[in-house]
Amino acid sequence: MEYYKYIPGLLIGLIVFTQPLIGDYAFAALVFALMLTFFALKRREASSFQRPFNISISLFLLILLRIVLGWNGYTLDFYVIGVSVSIITIAVVLTEIEMQSKMGGRSGSSALSLLGLDGGAEPIFLYLFNATLVAGITSWVLSENQLRPESILFLGVIGSLTAALLMVIPHRENDYTGIVGTTMSIWLFASIGYAPSIETIIAAIALSLLISYVAYKKEMADVSAMITAALLGMLIIVFTDLRWFLALVLFFAVGSGFTRYRYDFKASMGVGEEKSGVRGYRNVFSNALPAASLAVAHHAIPVHSEVILVAYLASLATALADTLASEIGQTSKSAPLMITTLRRTRPGTDGGVTLLGEAAALGGALLLAVFALVIGLVPLHPLYISLITVGGVFGANLDSLFGATLQQRGILTNNGVNLASTAAAAVFVSLLYVMAPTSLI
DSSP, rough: OOGGGGGHHHHHHHHHHHHHHHHHHHHHHHHHHHHHHHHHHHHTHHHHHHHHHHHHHHHHHHOOOOHHHHHOOOOOOHHHHHHHHHHHHHHHHHHHHHHHHTTOOTTTHHHHHHTTTTTTTTTHHHHHHHHHHHHHHHHHHTTTSOOOHHHHHHHHHHHHHHHHHHSSOOOTTTHHHHHHHHHHHHHHHHTTTOOOHHHHHHHHHHHHHHHHHHHHHSSBBOHHHHHHHHHHHOOOHHOOHHHHHHHHHHHHHHHHHHTTHHHHHHHHTTOOOOGGBOHHHHHHHHHHHHHHHHHHHHHGGGGGGGHHHHHHHHHHHHHHHHHHHHHHHHTTTSEEEEETOOOOOOOOTTTTEHHHHHHHHHHHHHHHHHHHHTTTTOOOOOHHHHHHHHHHHHHHHHHHIIIIIITTTTTTOOOHHHHHHHHHHHHHHHHHHHHSGGOOO
């Protein structure tokens, strides 16, 4: 096995441990010199040094950002940068060595190629373990043992999942977005200053990974969706409780199940979901990002916990109602009507609605509301059931309206429409809840 090819990546990862000894300015100069060296080497052998060169540029820009922020009275702790670099470099090298050893050192079995949309789940789990371990050691050293163990673990898991997601998403600027995106993600949650117990973190990541892996094995989600769902699910559990997560699971399970409802018929009509209904990261983010954000807000703003809970459930009710309206409504025998003109249109047209689809939307929203009641998320009160159901139906129809206008004009994609409608439904229901008479709450 040609171990020398791992030296550039390991060098970048190990160099971050010099920062506490030499300070920011000298470290910036050291990284700049390393960047120039990689630039010269990549001109001779681009395939071996292009990625280290790109990562060194990102590291140099991040340390400059830290210096500039310090000038203006803001703080970007260096351990945040160091953890991101070690996850992107050292953890990748470890995973690559382990995978090549397992595969007999065959060429083409690099971690970067295996951590892809078609690479399977095994390299992802191995990488997440290595990245969390490396992140823990790095944060412990660079923070000079100032972080609590639960904070080290929590930020390490956040960084590992973020880095894995950014690596599996195919895009040209992968090397840059990997380190920068991971740094921003860790920095965000480090700034919040909250970390659950170690037991909660382990249980949350184990459960969210298990369920997302089952979805992957059942061909309901691809690798990118598996990681995204695990990340958002873990955040929802640690910032709220298991019941909030179960509401999210209900949406994905029922929504994915009905995506396959009469799929052959829908495919023959040209309206079936792409990739046989297998979800990608865009779909997960567009439907669940507002919910995950509200889960974090529930912890951060406890004084408004009730209205945030109702908004959270309304966003998921919208996602479920819209999914069922589309998947069931497309099987209607009657032609859909354009929501803006009420004129007949072709099946599958953005903004088309049917009576069957409206009934499915109502059923989906009501299902989520009743489920929230059964698991004890909301009290047995007509107001909560009504708000969640109305919010879901409102959001589903708003999705159709956005589809008929913004999507058809190319302003938003289908995922953009989903994101806008779930967020708008959460805002709408929040306003209804606030305006409701006190006697009804």
